Amino acid sequence: MVFRLLYDSLSDSICLYCINTIVFCLFVLESLNGFTPRMNISHVQNGVYRTIGHMMSTIIVQGGEPPALLSPLVVDYLLTGRVFQLNVTPDDVADMELREALKKVDQALTTDELEQAVECCDSWRYQIEGLPNPVSMDNKDAFVQNAILFHVLIQRQSCYDQLVEGLKYYEVLPLLKERPCLRVLLDMPKEPSDVTAHVVVTLLKPNYSVLGSNRRPREELMVVKFREFLDCVQEKELGEHLNTRNLTEAEKAFMLTLNPGHILAFATGSSKVPAIGFFPSPKLTFVHDDTKHLPIAHTCSNELQIFNRKNLADDSEFDYNFLVALMNESTFSAV
Structure with missing residues (x-):
């Protein structure tokens, strides 16, 4: 409700620069590749992520500083709606402990190394139905990929779907889909482009x-x-x-x-x-x-x-x- 009232009170684009900062401070987690939404069931129930998407659309349409902070994996989902056809890496995971555990599994070269790496995942892997079990050298890639998809996308899918609804305002999302080069308005830049x-x-x-x-x-x-x-x-x-x-x-x-x-x-x-x-x-x-x-x-x-x-x-x-x-x-x- 607070963000809805705040959004409704906006009268010009400059206020949206403030909102851009507030939104990303409160509602995102940072991975090595960019930001992903922070899951909050209350915000989902109240449609807060939809409002955030609406704000992002307004910033873009009014020519404000674009919200180019999102992980490319997140942007891929927003633009395609696909989950399992996307390329993922452990660097897409925001949680550092989880990211390092998946990297160990991904980089394991022997069965002993793999067993030790998988033990670091025991606190959560049994809670995700459908992951390879037991994990072997033959299926460890599928284990890592599906774990990343679950933690980054599937677990937060309701957040993303509301963002998609918000980004449809002013036809921003259809424009981004039509012109893929414009995804730079959402993607975290790979290299900083500092103003001189x-x-x-x-x-x-x-x-x-x-x-x-x-x-x-x-x-x-x-x-x-x-x-x-x-x-x-x-x-x-x-x-x-x-x-x-x-x-x-x-x-x-x-x-x-x-x-x-x-x-x-x-x-x-x-x-x-x-x-x-x-x-x-x-x-x-x-x-x-x-x-x-x-x-x-x-x-x-x-x-x-x-x-x-x-x-x-x-x-x-x-x-x-x-x-x-x-x-x-x-x-x-x-x-």
Whole structure:
């Protein structure tokens, strides 16, 4: 009910960036190949997974950051509805203990090794009717494959079926089936495609005052400092720029994870460029107010505002203010 009310209250795509993060924090488990739903009988009874599918469809249609976090095995099922014709590996299993046990069975080279590996599965294998028993060198592949299918797909099939219903909204699922190349909107990328400082600079177009204005030189200097800050973040040199400051442990830890995607997410709500681009186009604006110093983001309009008159002469102050702003906003962004 809470998620239904939350979904019904959404008025624009930027809210969906928050929902995207919340959904995957609460309802999925991570395997080495991507995320799979966390089985919850109460959520199945209340149709929560259907609502999540509806949210995912809305994110995709509105051009938000796509929910590209799912395991390819999960996406295969969502698009085909098939279970037993799919290729699986132990890396599709989210539970680490179960995954390692199945890997031992899969990699066993002798009968003794196989017997020891199968013993690690005794706590659950007798509860699954139809698995090969006893397990031998001839049928161990079938044992591993069927165990993976049970734990990843069959056991959670009701969750997936509700997701399928939700993804039918706005004809998203039929489109994904018709154009397999679009499954990148759901698949966990095999290699990270991190946003670079250059991409952020290119996207955030400065909204300068007119040429000849007294404000224009200060705005141009702000842009230079902003780009230097982005380069420091990308090259992991921000700590060197702030080495004269007495940073907290939380600030030091945050700097280690900070990347240009945080800045893009701070300004737009998305750490990645949507498939259809941003609308409206992101922009960098300037507010000349000596009483303010922390950058402010208006994610509904994809706008990053810089208040920075006092500290133009101090790189450390500029960088530190940005760091503080990003730390306060990081829990909102889907980075």
